[in-house]
Amino acid sequence: MKVYLVILEDRHIDVQVTVFRDESAAIQHAIDIVEEYGYDDDDPDDLPEEWLFNARLSCEGDAVRVEEAELQ
Numbered sequence: 001m002k003v004y005l006v007i008l009e010d011r012h013i014d015v016q017v018t019v020f021r022d023e024s025a026a027i028q029h030a031i032d033i034v035e036e037y038g039y040d041d042d043d044p045d046d047l048p049e050e051w052l053f054n055a056r057l058s059c060e061g062d063a064v065r066v067e068e069a070e071l072q
Contacts, residue, residue: 001071004052006030010062026066027053033064
C-alpha cells in the first residue's frame with residue numbers, strides 16, 4: 001500500500017512526519033504549512049524521484065516535503 005509522508009524539518013522542533021493515504025491531501029497539508037510559515041523557496045525541477053513536493057521554509061534550512069513510500 002502506498003502512503004504519502006509529509007516531513008517537516010524545523011530547527012526549533014523535532015522532525016515531524018505525518019502519514020496520509022491520499023497524495024493530494026498530503027500535498028495540500030504541506031502547502032498549508034508553507035502558508036503558515038510565510039516563506040517558500042520551492043525548487044520542483046531538482047527533486048529526488050520519491051519526493052512529490054519540496055519547499056524551504058526559511059533561509060536557514062527549514063523545509064517541508066512530501067515523499068511517497070510503500071507500507072510493508
